Amino acid sequence: DTAVSQTPKYLVTQMGNDKSIKCEQNLGHDTMYWYKQDSKKFLKIMFSYNNKELIINETVPNRFSPKSPDKAHLNLHINSLELGDSAVYFCASSLGTAGANVLTFGAGSRLTVL
Amino acid sequence: AQTVTQSQPEMSVQEAETVTLSCTYDTSESNYYLFWYKQPPSRQMILVIRQEAYKQQNATENRFSVNFQKAAKSFSLKISDSQLGDTAMYFCAFKRIQGAQKLVFGQGTRLTINP
Numbered sequence: 001d002t003a004v005s006q007t008p009k010y011l012v013t014q015m016g017n018d019k020s021i022k023c024e025q026n027l028g029h030d031t032m033y034w035y036k037q038d039s040k041k042f043l044k045i046m047f048s049y050n051n052k053e054l055i056i057n058e059t060v061p062n063r064f065s066p067k068s069p070d071k072a073h074l075n076l077h078i079n080s081l082e083l084g085d086s087a088v089y090f091c092a093s094s095l096g097t098a099g100a101n102v103l104t105f106g107a108g109s110r111l112t113v114l
Numbered sequence: 115a116q117t118v119t120q121s122q123p124e125m126s127v128q129e130a131e132t133v134t135l136s137c138t139y140d141t142s143e144s145n146y147y148l149f150w151y152k153q154p155p156s157r158q159m160i161l162v163i164r165q166e167a168y169k170q171q172n173a174t175e176n177r178f179s180v181n182f183q184k185a186a187k188s189f190s191l192k193i194s195d196s197q198l199g200d201t202a203m204y205f206c207a208f209k210r211i212q213g214a215q216k217l218v219f220g221q222g223t224r225l226t227i228n229p
Contacts, residue, residue: 031215033216035217040221041153041203041221041224042219042221042222043205043217043219045217045218048215048216055215056215088157090159097215102149102161102164103159103161105158105159105160107156107157107158108157108158110157
């Protein structure tokens with residue numbers, strides 16, 4: 001049983017296209033995140049949702065739109081893809097936001113924009 | 115804003131040796147959490163160890179231990195009796211207790227264990 005699952009794992013697309021990455025967790029967590037890992041392996045948070053409410057929204061282009069239909073799902077939609085969007089996108093979840101609650105990460109989705 | 119710095123982009127040791135990965139951070143907060151995550155070639159992010167800043171005792175998990183120096187804002191990871199499976203990227207991360215609950219990561223250290 002995969003705790004945090006992301007689909008697709010790999011995505012190759014052309015500039016200008018719109019794409020989505022889906023994330024689901026079966027841990028009963030109420031907080032979910034999207035992180036971006038660039039080509040230099042640097043990890044940076046993009047968004048966080050707690051019980052379907054957006055609580056963290058870093059400086060991310062508005063071409064990126066997260067959607068959380070319920071607390072077990074957090075999807076990432078990207079419009080008008082650009083070369084610089086090529087990265088690995090990680091979904092993660094945690095139980096609440098307080099304390100040393102550990103994030104459980106998905107396996108990542110590698111997006112390549114040509 | 116908090117920053118986390120890992121000054122060693124790459125390290126390489128022989129199997130069974132002990133290796134220490136460095137991490138420093140900058141914060142004005144007095145209470146916070148620190149973590150080490152491992153990312154093997156499979157790309158999966160795996161928690162290695164965590165430390166609460168209000169605890170003076172250094173955290174230990176089997177062959178992994180930390181040296182937490184709060185005054186110096188240093189949080190190094192020691193891997194004893196290193197194994198081939200320890201080959202991975204290692205990320206140090208900081209998390210506030212108050213305010214935005216997000217992990218701030220360092221740049222990572224690529225560790226290679228040689229047979």
